[in-house]
Amino acid sequence: MRVDVITLFPEFVDGCARVGVVGRAQERGLISVTSWNPREFATDNYHTVDGRPYGGGPGMLMLIGPLRDTIAAAKAAAEAPAKVIYLSPQGARLTQRKVQELSVLPRLVLLCGRYEGVDERLLDHEVDEELSIGDYVLSGGELAAAVLIDAIGRLQEGALNDAQSAAQDSFSEGLLDCPHYTRPEQHELGTLPAVLISGDHAAIKRWRLKQSLGRTWLRRPDLLARMQLDKSARALLEEFRLEYFAAQDKNTG
Numbered sequence: 001m002r003v004d005v006i007t008l009f010p011e012f013v014d015g016c017a018r019v020g021v022v023g024r025a026q027e028r029g030l031i032s033v034t035s036w037n038p039r040e041f042a043t044d045n046y047h048t049v050d051g052r053p054y055g056g057g058p059g060m061l062m063l064i065g066p067l068r069d070t071i072a073a074a075k076a077a078a079e080a081p082a083k084v085i086y087l088s089p090q091g092a093r094l095t096q097r098k099v100q101e102l103s104v105l106p107r108l109v110l111l112c113g114r115y116e117g118v119d120e121r122l123l124d125h126e127v128d129e130e131l132s133i134g135d136y137v138l139s140g141g142e143l144a145a146a147v148l149i150d151a152i153g154r155l156q157e158g159a160l161n162d163a164q165s166a167a168q169d170s171f172s173e174g175l176l177d178c179p180h181y182t183r184p185e186q187h188e189l190g191t192l193p194a195v196l197i198s199g200d201h202a203a204i205k206r207w208r209l210k211q212s213l214g215r216t217w218l219r220r221p222d223l224l225a226r227m228q229l230d231k232s233a234r235a236l237l238e239e240f241r242l243e244y245f246a247a248q249d250k251n252t253g
């Protein structure tokens with residue numbers, strides 16, 4: 001997949017895409033991230049990219065002209081059709097489902113706003129989709145674009161060394177991840193759940209699913225409410241609940 005990012009801070013986005021799993025995915029040729037600075041497409045001597053809002057009010061907006069020319073240049077840099085995404089709090093919330101959907105496209109162009117945002121006419125005519133990474137306000141779209149690139153990059157075929165890891169993620173089956181433990185087996189902070197060193201792989205699988213169901217029930221009931229649990233999953237969750245209430249009774253006397 002090819003990702004072109006339109007940003008006033010290209011070194012920031014490039015830096016994010018050079019490290020970790022996404023950096024390795026770039027080295028493996030699975031994804032390529034190219035940044036474009038609209039300032040280089042500004043036509044006046046001052047390289048102006050912002051303007052004051054009509055109607056008054058605080059802050060500045062990004063001008064149509066430089067952004068439009070940057071988008072056109074980015075699109076023209078490769079053959080495949082690109083989906084243009086604007087990152088903003090007004091967008092639909094980014095979910096793992098949306099990440100999976102976008103991860104199979106050949107190309108994305110990500111538009112990062114600064115200041116108070118972008119002239120609405122540019123959004124109307126040049127943007128295919130508006131996405132938000134959450135209900136809070138950033139000082140620019142770059143971190144949101146980096147989040148999207150990270151989530152998409154790790155899903156590219158061959159990006160993760162263990163092919164199972166993507167399938168076992170939180171949310172990939174609509175549930176939160178189970179707890180994990182590593183060495184040492186004995187530690188002053190606590191002991192291991194015995195099943196994990198039993199060698200009984202079926203029992204371990206069952207325990208992990210039960211923990212995932214239980215944690216989703218405790219921490220994200222909203223996720224559980226939208227799921228269709230089969231009979232065995234419902235039974236596992238009931239087991240978790242009984243143990244949870246029993247432990248609570250013990251602690252509260």
Ligand code: 4HQ
Nearest residue numbers: 087088113117132133137138144
């Ligand atoms: N911003 N999810 C305002 C965000 C944001 C978010 C990006 C701040 C766009 C103009 N982007 N600029 N939340 O807060 O994506």
